Amino acid sequence: MSEDKPKRKIRPGAIEADPKEMAILVHYESEEVIDGRVEKKKSVKKIRVNSLSVTSNIQEVAEDVVDKCKLISKSRIHLVVEVLETLVQRQQQVNGGGFGGGGEDDFRMWDDQWQEARRGEMDRFMGESRPAAMDGVVTSLDKLETYLEMLYEEAMEDKIKGTFMILQLVRDPDNLEILAANEQFLGALTRIFREEARKSMDLVINIVYIFFAFSNFSSFHEVITTYKVGDMVLKVVELEIKRDQIRKEEMEKKKKELSPEELEKENRRHKITEKKQDKLLYVCLHVLLNLAEDIGVERKMKKRGVTQILVRMLHRKSPELLLLSVTFLKKLSIFQENKDEMRESNVATQVLKLLAQKDINDATCMAGLRLLLNLSFDLEIRSQLVKEQAIGKMVELLKKPVFRQVALKLLYQISIDDKHKSMFTYTDSLPLLVNMLLSSPENNTDKTLLALAINLAANARNAEVMGAGDLLPGLITRLFHTKDPLLCKMMRNLSQHDGPLRPRLAEYAADLAVLARQSESPDLLVELLGILGNMTQGDLPFAQILIDCDMLAFLQHLLLPGASEDDIVLEIVIF
Numbered sequence: 001m002s003e004d005k006p007k008r009k010i011r012p013g014a015i016e017a018d019p020k021e022m023a024i025l026v027h028y029e030s031e032e033v034i035d036g037r038v039e040k041k042k043s044v045k046k047i048r049v050n051s052l053s054v055t056s057n058i059q060e061v062a063e064d065v066v067d068k069c070k071l072i073s074k075s076r077i078h079l080v081v082e083v084l085e086t087l088v089q090r091q092q093q094v095n096g097g098g099f100g101g102g103g104e105d106d107f108r109m110w111d112d113q114w115q116e117a118r119r120g121e122m123d124r125f126m127g128e129s130r131p132a133a134m135d136g137v138v139t140s141l142d143k144l145e146t147y148l149e150m151l152y153e154e155a156m157e158d159k160i161k162g163t164f165m166i167l168q169l170v171r172d173p174d175n176l177e178i179l180a181a182n183e184q185f186l187g188a189l190t191r192i193f194r195e196e197a198r199k200s201m202d203l204v205i206n207i208v209y210i211f212f213a214f215s216n217f218s219s220f221h222e223v224i225t226t227y228k229v230g231d232m233v234l235k236v237v238e239l240e241i242k243r244d245q246i247r248k249e250e251m252e253k254k255k256k257e258l259s260p261e262e263l264e265k266e267n268r269r270h271k272i273t274e275k276k277q278d279k280l281l282y283v284c285l286h287v288l289l290n291l292a293e294d295i296g297v298e299r300k301m302k303k304r305g306v307t308q309i310l311v312r313m314l315h316r317k318s319p320e321l322l323l324l325s326v327t328f329l330k331k332l333s334i335f336q337e338n339k340d341e342m343r344e345s346n347v348a349t350q351v352l353k354l355l356a357q358k359d360i361n362d363a364t365c366m367a368g369l370r371l372l373l374n375l376s377f378d379l380e381i382r383s384q385l386v387k388e389q390a391i392g393k394m395v396e397l398l399k400k401p402v403f404r405q406v407a408l409k410l411l412y413q414i415s416i417d418d419k420h421k422s423m424f425t426y427t428d429s430l431p432l433l434v435n436m437l438l439s440s441p442e443n444n445t446d447k448t449l450l451a452l453a454i455n456l457a458a459n460a461r462n463a464e465v466m467g468a469g470d471l472l473p474g475l476i477t478r479l480f481h482t483k484d485p486l487l488c489k490m491m492r493n494l495s496q497h498d499g500p501l502r503p504r505l506a507e508y509a510a511d512l513a514v515l516a517r518q519s520e521s522p523d524l525l526v527e528l529l530g531i532l533g534n535m536t537q538g539d540l541p542f543a544q545i546l547i548d549c550d551m552l553a554f555l556q557h558l559l560l561p562g563a564s565e566d567d568i569v570l571e572i573v574i575f
Contacts, residue, residue, distance in 0.1 A: 012071050013042075015079045017086045023048045024083050026071045045071055049087065058084050058401065086439070088401040139168040141175055148185065151192050156200050159192065163206035170213035180214065180223045190227045197236055201276055204236060208283045215290035221297075230291050233284045234304055240277055240284075241312060247273070278318035285313070285321075289328045298332070307338055311345045314354060319361055322354065326367040333374040339381075348375055348384045355393060362402060369397070369406040376413035385410075386420050395429040398436070408448045415455035422459055430456065430465040438474045442482045450486040457493035467494050467501045476508050480515065488527035495534040506535055513545050517554050522565055529571035 013027035024047040032039045047065055062080040066072050072080060139147075143165075150162025166189070169175050179185055193207045211229050214220040224230065247270065254266055288306065292298040310332075313325035329347065332338040342348075351368045354360065360368075372390075375381045385391075394411050397403040411429070414420050424430060433453055440446055456462045467475070472494075479487050495505050509532060516528040545551065559569065 010071065012073070012076075015072065015076065015083055017083045017090070018046065021046075021048065022050050022052055022087055024065065024080065024087075026069060028071050045069070049084065052084060052087055058088070085401050090441075139165050141169060141178065144169070144179075144182070144185065148188050151188055156203065159196065160200065160203050160206060163189075163192075163203060163210065167206055167210055167213075170210050173217070176214060176217065176220065180220050186223070186227055190229065190232070193229075193232055197232070198239065201280055205276070205280050205283065208233060208236070208280065208287060212283050212287050212290075215287045218293060221291055221294060224291065225294075225297065230288060230297065230301070233287050234301070234306070237281060237284045237288075237309055240281055241309065244274075244277060275318075278316060278321050281313065281316070282318065282321045282324055285310070285324055285328060289324065289331070292328075292331065302332070302338060307332060307341050308345065311342070311347060311350070314347075314350045319364065323361070323364045323367055326351065326354070326364060326371055330367060330371040330374060333371055339375060339378060342375060343378060343381050343384075346384070348372060348381050348390075349388050352385070352388050352390055352393065365397075366403065366406065369403060369410065373406055373410055373413070376410055379417065382414055382417060382420065386414060386423055390414070391423055391429065392427050395427050395432065398429075398432060405448070408446070408452060412448055412452045412455065415452055418458075421456055422461060424456055425459070425461045425465060430462055431468075431471065434466050434471045434475070437487075438471075438478060442478070445482065445484060445487070447486070450484075450490065454486065454490045454493060457490045458496075460497040460499065463494045463497045464499055464501055467504065472501070472504055476511075480511070483515070483519065483521065483524055485521060485523035485527055488524055488531070492527045492530040492534065495531045502535065505531070509535060510545055513551055517551070522568060526565075526567045526571055529568065533571055 009031040011029045011031065013029060016025050018025050026045045026047065028043055028045065030041050030043060047069055049061065049065070052061060058081055061084055062077050065080050066074055066077050147162045147165040150158045153159060170179065189207060189210065193204065197204045211224060211233070214224055251266070251270060255263060258266060288301060292301060310325045310329050313321060316322060329342065333342060351372055355365055355368050372385065376385065391411065391414060394407045397407040415424070433449065433456070437445070437449055437453060440449065453466070457466055475487070475491060479491060495502055512528055512531055516525055516532070519525045519528065
């Protein structure tokens with residue numbers, strides 16, 4: 001007779017982040033019945049997620065972890081998401097990015113990605129546009145005269161082929177210096193560009209990509225400027241905008257005149273032309289963006305209406321063109337005159353609509369948020385953002401670690417204005433922000449998050465929500481652990497409002513008084529005395545606290561000449 005196999009049961013336990021590695025720890029308890037005896041054993045399974053980064057899709061990673069680990073049921077996927085977010089947050093802190101605090105350093109990764117994409121743009125274009133007849137053809141700098149002669153041929157195909165051959169040459173950075181010194185080359189290319197730009201879109205795309213290769217290096221900007229390439233490129237953009245407007249008007253007329261079959265053919269033709277035009281606009285604007293490194297050149301572009309051109313690009317469908325346009329606008333927005341023009345053009349509203357698109361990529365979303373952050377220093381634009389329900393959109397982005405830093409900064413900007421503080425009450429932002437605060441590392445609390453919480457706690461309705469339920473005890477516990485003056489300042493703002501929150505705070509008055517006596521930080525002491533000073537006789541027994549905590553002697557010592565800073569003396573007087 002065969003022996004019965006031991007029966008084994010698994011009971012899943014806590015899911016937490018590994019304290020040292022990029023890994024998830026899944027606790028579980030196994031229970032086996034062997035020979036009638038029940039044996040229990042606690043174990044931990046480590047799931048490494050070394051590929052996890054700030055750009056990862058947290059939800060997808062969490063789903064993958066749940067699919068591969070039988071110890072985690074799908075109903076607990078939200079716990080996995082929280083752990084993954086903690087790991088990403090910790091990784092950012094280790095890499096110097098912080099949780100949300102370091103200015104432009106927060107965006108270095110995105111800038112690096114942008115530069116990498118720019119360097120690879122030539123190869124991408126060549127791969128998409130290489131004619132089949134060019135397969136296997138090897139170009140050489142020694143044949144440059146042959147290629148230039150092709151530019152003077154009558155047939156447009158020969159001119160396009162000649163520019164494509166030259167385009168192959170400029171892919172090699174080592175050739176650029178030689179070509180930049182060749183006046184015959186630059187003269188012929190700019191002449192063809194000036195005279196033939198209206199005749200063939202393929203030709204002008206090739207020529208602008210050649211200049212794009214030069215514009216990627218600041219050392220060649222002077223040469224490009226000498227031959228007025230920026231002016232010619234801008235004229236091409238203006239021409240294409242006019243052509244696009246005419247094509248759209250013609251399409252509207254054709255919709256009324258053509259049969260459905262003819263209209264479908266016309267739509268396909270229009271889409272092909274639009275795609276090619278997007279490519280041309282993209283490389284033209286990229287050349288202008290590169291040349292705009294020189295502030296003097298940028299001012300000339302401003303006078304030529306480049307801001308309005310970029311605003312019009314926000315209605316295009318090409319992801320690459322959208323990203324480039326938003327990035328260019330972000331660069332321009334640091335100057336007040338450009339910012340004012342963007343305000344008049346309702347750029348903030350248009351960018352918010354762009355961010356609301358479901359298929360927007362992370363790079364464009366981040367560029368849009370950074371543009372809004374630059375614009376948010378204007379009161380009128382902040383009001384536009386609130387009117388367009390930007391608070392709710394930013395709160396959604398707070399749940400994605402990759403956008404959390406810039407979303408916090410934008411929310412902080414909005415919270416500066418008293419009239420906007422109350423708008424946060426109508427979103428789920430307040431409990432989320434307090435929970436973010438409670439779950440952040442005690443030794444590295446994000447300053448932007450704290451500053452936002454301080455601003456919002458100054459509003460009575462916000463304060464009630466921020467201290468509701470278990471949130472207030474959590475904040476008090478964190479205050480005792482961290483002794484953070486900024487956290488205490490937020491608590492002080494909470495305590496200044498009449499309502500149900502102040503009596504609940506009064507329950508901790510004795511503990512706060514003890515903490516004040518033990519405090520070595522003047523900043524913390526000011527805020528603690530401020531909290532106690534906000535309490536009324538009806539909230540707590542002052543006399544009992546003064547006696548139990550020996551506060552009178554403590555306060556008298558602080559009032560001795562030269563013993564305390566003026567802020568502390570003022571708070572003692574109020575207390």
